[in-house]
Amino acid sequence: MDRKVLKIGQISDSHIGKDGCLVQEIDVRKNFLTAYNSKFMKNLDLLVLSGDLADYAEPDAYSFIANVLKDSKVPVCVIPGNHDNVEVMEKFFDLKGKVHNGKCYYRYDIEGQTIFFLDSADGTVSSEQLSWLEEETAKVDGEVLLFLHHPPCHCNHKFMDLRYSLKNMDEVQATLAKIKNLKYIFVGHYHSEIKVELGDKTVFVTPSTQMQIDPNISVFCLNSAAPRWRVIEWGENFLETKVYF
Ligand SMILES: [Fe+2]
Numbered sequence: 001m002d003r004k005v006l007k008i009g010q011i012s013d014s015h016i017g018k019d020g021c022l023v024q025e026i027d028v029r030k031n032f033l034t035a036y037n038s039k040f041m042k043n044l045d046l047l048v049l050s051g052d053l054a055d056y057a058e059p060d061a062y063s064f065i066a067n068v069l070k071d072s073k074v075p076v077c078v079i080p081g082n083h084d085n086v087e088v089m090e091k092f093f094d095l096k097g098k099v100h101n102g103k104c105y106y107r108y109d110i111e112g113q114t115i116f117f118l119d120s121a122d123g124t125v126s127s128e129q130l131s132w133l134e135e136e137t138a139k140v141d142g143e144v145l146l147f148l149h150h151p152p153c154h155c156n157h158k159f160m161d162l163r164y165s166l167k168n169m170d171e172v173q174a175t176l177a178k179i180k181n182l183k184y185i186f187v188g189h190y191h192s193e194i195k196v197e198l199g200d201k202t203v204f205v206t207p208s209t210q211m212q213i214d215p216n217i218s219v220f221c222l223n224s225a226a227p228r229w230r231v232i233e234w235g236e237n238f239l240e241t242k243v244y245f
Helices: 028-036 059-069 127-138 158-164 169-178
Strands: 006-011 046-050 076-079 106-110 113-117 144-147 182-187 194-198 201-205 222-224 229-235 238-244
Touching: 006 028, 028 059, 046 182, 076 113, 113 127, 127 169, 182 229
Parallel strands: 006 046, 046 076, 113 144, 144 182, 182 201
Antiparallel strands: 006 229, 106 113, 194 201, 229 238
16 A cells, blocks of 8 residues: 655744844744744644754743644654754753753654654764664665755855865765665755755755855855745655745
C-alpha cells in the first residue's frame, strides 16, 4: 500500500526577542504569526521549527512560541539553531528523550514514516550525532527525511557561506553520502530560499520568518523584512515543496 502523503510545515529563523521588543526594527512576532496562521499551513500533519526560534535564547521568545502552539492539534518538532539554547528551550517545549549530552537530536515516526532531526547549534554536527544518524537510518525501511538548522554544504550565498557555514561540513557530507535512503534535507539558517544538489541528495534551504538576506552580496544586505515559510508534501517516491510569503 502506498504511504500517506504527509503535509509538513516548516518555519525557520523566527529570531523572536524579548517581550515588547522589535528585532532589527522588525515585528518578528507578527511575522511568526503570519506564517503560522497562513491558509497554506492548514491541515498539516507536522509542523517543524528548524532553529533560531529566539534571537538570543530569550525565555520570552520560547514562551511566546509555546503559548501560540499550546492549543495546536498538529504535532510540532523543534530543533535549536545557533541563536538558541537547549537548556532554556527545555523549559518551554517537551524535549523529553530528545536531548543527549546537551544536544537535541531525535527521530520522529509518523504514519509509518520516519523523519530525523539534528542539532547544529554550535555550528557543527557532532560525531556522536553522525554515528547515531547512520545507525538509525539503516534501521528504517524506505526513505527518510532530515531536518537540521545549518545547510550541510555551501549554497552559493555570498554572505552566509563566507561567515556562517557549517564548520565540519566535510565530515557531515561523508556521513550523509553513506545514507542511501535519504534524498531530501531541509534546513534554515541562511535567511534565503535556495535549492542545492549534494551528490544524490537535494538540500532545500528555507527562508526566515524574520527577514531575508541578499545571497548575491558578500556584506549583509537585507532583501526583505517579510516572512517566508515552507510547505512540504512527502509520500512514497513523491516530494513537492513550495515556499510561501
Ligand atoms: Fe542560524
